[in-house]
Structure formats: structure tokens, C-alpha cells
Amino acid sequence: MLVSPPKSSGLEHFSSGPSSFTGILPSSLFNASKLEDMRITYNQLEGIIAEEIGNLGNLKILDLQNNELMGSIPRNLFNISSLQVISLSDNSLSGTLPMNICTKLPKLQGIYLPRNLLSGQIHSRFKNCTELQILSLSINNFSGQIPREVGNLTMLSVLSCGYNMFEGPVPAEIGNLQKLQALDFTTNFLSGPIPKSLFNMSTLTSISFTLNNLSGSIPPNIGQQLPNLEELLLGVNKLSGVILDSISNLTKLSQLELGQNQFTGSIPTSLGSLRFLEYLSILQNHFTSDSPSEFSFLTSLTNCRNLRVLSISENPLSGELPPTIGNFSSSFQNFYATLCGIKGNIPHEIGNLSSLLLLNLDNNSLTGPLPDTLKGLSNLQGLDLQDNRISGSIPNHLCTLRHLAIVQLSRNQFSGQVPDCFGNITSLRELYLHSNRLNSTFPASLGRLKDLLYLEISSNSFIGDIPPEVGNLKAALAIALAENEFSGNIPTTLGGLQNLISLSLAHNELQGPIPETFSNLLSLQLLDLSNNNLTGEIPTSLESLLQLKHFNVSFNELQGRIPLNGSFANFTYESFMSNKALCGGPPSLHFPPCTVHSRRGSKKKRLRLVVYTLIPSALMIILITILLAILKKRSKRANISGVELFPTIMHERVSYRELQQATNDFSESNLIAMGGYGSVYKGVLEDGAPFAVKVFNLQLEGGFKSFDTECEVLRNLRHRNLVKVISSCSNPDFKALILEYMPNGSLEEWLYSHDCFLDFLQRLDIMIDVASALDYLHHGYSSPVVHCDLKPSNVLLDEDMTGHLGDFGISKLLGGGEITAQTKTLATIGYIAPEYGFEGVVSTRCDLYSFGILLMETFTRKRPTDEMFGEDCGLKDWVMDALQNSANHFIDSNLITVTDENSNKKVQCALSVMELALRCSAESPEQRIDARGALNELRKIKVVFLAD
Secondary structure (H helix, E strand, O other): OOOOOOOOOOOOEEEEOOOOOEEOOOHHHHHOOOOOEEEEOOOEEEEOOOHHHHHOOOOOEEEOOOOEEEEEOOHHHHHOOOOOEEEOOOOEEEEOOOOOHHHOOOOOOEEEOOOOEEEEOOOOOOOOOOOOOEEEOOOOEEEEEOOHHHHHOOOOOEEEOOOOEEEEOOOHHHHHOOOOOEEEOOOOEEEEEOOHHHHHOOOOOEEEOOOOEEEOOOOOOHHHHOOOOOEEEOOOOOOEEOOOHHHHHOOOOOEEEOOOOEEOOEOOHHHHHOOOOOEEEOOOOOOEOOOOOEOHHHHHHOOOOOOOEEEOOOOOOOEEOOHHHHHOOOOOOEEEOOOOOEEEOOOHHHHHOOOOOEEEOOOOEEOOOOOHHHHHOOOOOEEEOOOOOOEEEOOHHHHHOOOOOEEEOOOOEEEEOOOHHHHHOOOOOEEEOOOOEEOOEOOHHHHHOOOOOEEEOOOOOOEEEOOHHHHHOOOOOEEEOOOOEEEEEOOHHHHHOOOOOEEEOOOOEEEEOOOHHHHHOOOOOEEEOOOOEEEEOOOHHHHHOOOOOEEEOOOOEEEEEEOOOHHHHOOOHHHOOOOOEEEEOOHHHOOOOOOOOOOOOOHHHHHHHHHHHHHHHHHHHHHHHHHHHHHHHHHHHHOOOOEOOOOOOOOOOOOHHHHHHHOOOOOHHHEEEEOOOEEEEEEEOOOOOEEEEEEEOOOOOOHHHHHHHHHHHHOOOOEOOEOOEEEEEEEOOEEEEEEOOOOOOEHHHHHHOOOOOOOHHHHHHHHHHHHHHHHHHHHOOOOOEEOOOOOHHHEEEOOOOOEEEOOOOOOEEOOOOOOEEEOOOOOOOOOOOHHHHHHOEEEHHHHHHHHHHHHHHHHHOOOOOOOOOOOOOOHHHHHHHOOOOOHHHHOOHHHOOOOOOOHHHHHHHHHHHHHHHHHHOOOOHHHOOOHHHHHHHHHHHHHHHHOO
């Protein structure tokens, strides 16, 4: 047993509870030579621990946990031979530990140092600590290998070293610790198999190796060897093999974490024998159901009456939920079954789970209506059924679930109306209903949800006015009502949403002016009002929105002066295109200057003006209005914001001589980039305007075809995130495309150049731009277009650092209802989807695989062809293994600094990005998220990142 404070009088003991005093340690304490027990915890002690602490020659217990101490641990502390317990956890101590600690501390029984900033290796630090019972070093920056000498600490009962940077193998000598009860190396870089000797330690109650790089399998006789084991946490490794029925012999097991490994076979029904089991996670493996028609293992688990959390997500189980799911006990709280191939209806018996808090069945193939019995889930807080094929109406009985905080029903086939009673669910924080078939007016009652943070109902068929009561959602961070059939004026009450970061009303039939009250939305970063029928001028007062990064009022009937100042100085032409008569604005927009009309002149002159100017102009406006109306109707069908639906207009072809002059005879100094089928040069027109020339190498096999492909694909494509084709030059022996010039080069240059840097938000914005381009290519054009070669060098950046997707030389146009096509043209190694590389099968899902790799590369700054990766471990494997690691292990180190106050948020958002990247790059095309889903997820991540 560890020593407890001895009982005596005088200044032999000093104890201070929370907030008894603050500041530095009283100097008088260091003169108390008889002091044996010093406990000052949960105060606000700050500064360093003075070297004078070494004067306390009789000190046995030092407990300074949960303070604000910094600096290194004084070396004099390790000269106090009487010390038995050192507890300095939860401070900001740094530096290394001295060698051979127990040479001068022979009585040391416990050392607690977690949650500090300590570093260095621990080799030979605890070599002679024969009395040591507790060694807790978690959540620091210790590195190097676990020393084999740790096997000599035979009195050790707790070895806790999680959340550090230990690497290399787990030493077999740990198996010598026959008194060890808890072993924790969570979140390190350990590799190789778990030594068999660890499974012979009958005293062990807890083993945790989650988030490492361990391989091998679980011994078949684990149940007999570890009879006292209560926690087995091995998630996020590379463990493989099958889970045998013998695991049921771990009769005391309460927590079993095997998620994110490579286990195969069926899930043993013997798990139902673990009567103390509380937590079971087997997500992201290759488990299958032992019966194609039902999940028998699920039935067996209903015998675990203490089970609280069950996660079986992302396993190819492929079956129907059995009615026995209703037999789980009153302890059952969280059920996760994402991407499991679940089919059929949600069983009525699920309503028996009255204690359920979270139900997550998204990305499956569920059909039919929601059962009425869901009203029995009286404690439900989160309901996620997105990406299924559930139909029927959204039932009123959901309103009886008074604890609901998140309702995610997006991308299903719900129709009808949103129940008016949803306004009574005052606990609701997030409501996602986008991409369904809802076709009624939007209930004004939702305005009663004072604490709602996210409202997403885009891509439905809502009609009528936007209720002014939406302006009562004072806590809202993001509201998306785009791609519906809303009409009438934009409610001025929306200007009262002071916390709003994102507002999208695009692709509706809204009329009237842009409300002046929008100038009060000082937190707003995205405002999309495009593809409506808005009239009047853009309010100059919007210049006060200094946080505004994305603004789009294209395809409306606006006129008058474009604001000049504030964020408007940074917006591009695409934000304002295709309106009635906009003028002015920053010179970079190239809109005509606003004219001031004079009242002077005779009636005769004014009459002449009417006859010779205004009447022809009026006729021209009528014609243009008819044309724009036709284009707007087409754009409504496109259902994509930011799409340029101009008719196919190609400028006159440029001659070879003109290109030769503009590029200084295609000199090397004008060379921008070189690709597989040609080179790109910078050219300058006579007026000084730059452009890019892509010259195709006709000597290479495929050069002609690449030119023809780009011409065929790009001649009709128009989107703000695609590189625009200005003209072309085509002779029998020379072919070139004249493209919009991108002054900031490619994403590849910015990622890998020492002179360039992209911060976290810039990278996120560029990925949103690329996803927007893919969404248009895959869903917004009459025939899906597959880019086929998505990589950083093909993502180009304009002067505003907006991303544009270019190089369509090997793209595929899927026509006639095609979903896939065959090709022999290979894309770039490292980005190719498996079915594309092995079989030549091309589909839009190939682009999503490449996009997933691109996401990983952008935020890790690791090429998929980096020499650190081999056949057994690629970029995707590395990201999967490190998914929940700390920032300096995982994210591009340039993104995180020591003084960065936003580092935690960056880490969390980066984890969300990587989770999305893995969904995009799933091995099976059917399991990959589509471009529109990826775009929506990235936009949500951005909202979270920008939120206070």
C-alpha cells in the first residue's frame, strides 16, 4: 500500500484545499525541516518550484497537483531520500527527468506526473525503483522506446504512459510484472505485436493500447489467461484475425474496444455471455454477420444487461435489424450502426429502448416509413438517419421526444411537411432535413427554438414565404434554405441574428430588395443570395460586414452601384454576374462605371435621346431579360449555386503568331508548369492583361486526344471553381488552349514550397472550392463529368486564393445515363481509385477517392508517394492509424504553434476533415460519400471552426 499521511502535530503536515491561497509557494514552508506531508492541490499556484524545496529533508509526500506551476522539476527534489510519493500532475512543468531517480529515492512508491509538458526518454530513469508501485506519465511529450528495464519494477501495480510519443516494440519484459493491474500506453507510436507474455499476467484488470500501430492477433486462449480483466482497449491499430468464442471467458470484462482494426470473420454470439459488459466497439473492421437475414450477434448482446454503448459501424454486415433489438435493457444508451449495409424497415420494437440517448443508423439502405413506436424513446437526445431511403412523412410523434438535441434526417425520401409541433422541442440544437422531398410551407413555429444552432433544409421543395419568425432564432450559427421554391421578400427580421456565420438562400424565387438590416450581421462570413429574383441595389451598409468571406448575388435582377469598401474589395466577378444593371465596384470586377445623369438640356435633346437611344435600349433590355429568364430557368434545374450558365461563347481563335509574341516565343522564363501532355506558359496581351497558354505535346501518344477531350468537356462547362477557357489555337501541328491566368499558381506549390504558407482556414476554403467544382461536374451538368486526375498540381489559385480545378485532359463525359465507363488511360499514381487502377472502371466515385487523398495531403502535407510510405502502409493507412492523435503527430506541423490559442479547435476540425477523407476514399465505391455530401460536410466543419 502507498503511504498515507502520518498523524502528528506541529508543522509536520501542510495541507491546502482549493483556493485557500494563490500565488507562489510560501517561502516559510522551505524552512520547515520537520515537514513530512505537503499537499497544496487545486489552487492557483504559479511560477516555478524553487530549488529550496530540497531543504525539506523529512518530506514523505509532496502533492502539488492541479495548479499552474511551470518550469522544470528541481533536481534537489530528488535528493530527499525520505520521499515516498511525488504528485505533480495537471501543471505545465517541462524539461526532462533526472537519471536513476531511485538511487537517491530508495523509498519511492508512487510518482504521478500526468498532464504536463515533460519530455525526453525514460531510459534508465526508474532503473532501481524496486519499491515503486505507481508510475503515471500520461499526457506528456516523452519519447523513445519503452526500456526493457521496466520489467525489473516487480512491485509495480499501475504503469500509465498514454498520450506520449513512445515508439518501437512493446518489451516482452513487461510480462515479468506479476503484480501489475493496469497497463496503459494509449495514443503512442508503438509497433509490432503485443507480446504473448502480457497475456499471462493474471493480475491485470486493464489493458489499453488504443491508437498505436500494433499488429498481430489476439491469443485464442485470452479468456483463460486473464481471468480478472475488466478493460481490453485495443482500438485503432492494425490487429487482424478473428475473434473466437473463447473471449467469453473474460467473465469480468466491462469494456471491449476493438474498433478501427482489420479483424475479419463473424461477430461471435458468445459476447452475449459477458454479463458485466458496458461498452463494446468493433467499428471499422471487416466483420460480417453469421446470417445473411439477421444479426444474430445483436440478439445475443441483449443478454448483456449492463451494456450502455454499442458501436458496430462500418462493417459489411448486410442484413436487417432483428425485432429482438427491442430486448436491450434499461442500461442501453448509445447505438451506432453507420455504413453497415442495413436493409429493410426500422423494427417497431426499437421503441422499447426508453433509455436510449443516441441512435445513429446513417449511411445504410433503410426503407419504409419511421415507425410510430419511436415515441417510446423518451430520453433520446440524438437521432441520425441521414443517407438512407426512408420515405413517408416526418411523424408528429417525434415532437414528444422532449430531450432531442440533434435531428439528422438529410438525404432520404421524406415528403410532406415539417410537423408544426417541432417548434415545441425546445431542447433542439441542430435540425438537418436537406435533400428530401418536403413540399409544404415552412412552419413559422420553428421560430420558437431559441437555442437552435444549425438549421439546414436545402434541396427540398418548400414553397411560400420564408416566415419572419426565423429571425427569432437568435442563437443560430448557420441557416441554409437554398434550393427550394421560397418566394416573396427576404424577411428583414433575419438581420437580428447577431451570431449568424453562414446564411444561404440561393436557388429560390425570392423577390424584392436585399434587407438593409443585413448590415447588423457582424459575424457573418457566408452570404449566398444567388439565383433568385432580387431587385434594387446592394446596400452600401453591407460594407460593415468585415468578417464576410463569401458573398454571392449572381443571377438576380439587381442594379446600381456595387459597394467598394470592406470585404467587397476582395470579391470576384462571379459574386455579381448576370444581374440587371450593376455598375462600379472595385476595378478588378470590370463592371462599367456608374454614370451621373444631368438634368440640363432642352426638351428636344431629351426627345432625341428617347427616340434614338432609350427605345432601342429598351428593346435590347427586353431581349436580354427574356434570355436571362431562360437561363435562370435552366439554372434552377441545375440546383447548384455558383454555376455560370452562359451560352457557349468562344472568342475568335488566336493565331500561333499572336501566342508566340505574347509568350516571348514560348520562352523558358514564361513557363509556368509541365504536365503529362504538354506545357503551360504565361502570356501577356497588348493591354497588359495576363493569360495562360496550355500547349499540347503532339509528339506524345494521347496528345491529340487530350486536346480534343479538354475542348469537348470545357466548351460547355461554366463554374466559378473551374479554370475558364478563353479561346484556342488549333493547327495541324500545333494545338493550345488559352486559359484564365491563375497568379497564385497551384496548391502543390503552396503545400511544398518553403516560401509559401497556407493557414488552416485557407486550406479548408480551397478544399470547399474543389468540392464545389466536383459537385457541379457530377451533379450540376446535363451529363456527369469525371475529372479522373484530381491532385494538388491541378488545383489552381487565383489572386483571391480561390481554388479552381483544371486539366481535363483525361476526363470522361458520362452520357446517355451512364454511371460508369471503361478506360485504359491511367491517372497519377497515389490518387487512383482501386477500381480505376486495376480494372479501368471510371465513375464519379473515382473522383471522390482522389478527393479523399487530396484532403489528407492538404492537411498533413504528406504526398501519397512519400518515401515514408510503402506497400504495406500508404497515406490512407497512416491517416487511419493517426486519426485521433495529437496535432504535432498528425497535422502539418506548420499549422500548429506553441502559442496558438486555436490549436484545440484546429485539431478537432482536422480530425473531422480526416474522417471525411476516409469516407471519400473507402475501398468500395458504393461506400464512398458523393461530392455534394462531401461539400456539405466541409461547410459544416468550417462553421464549427469559425464559431467562437
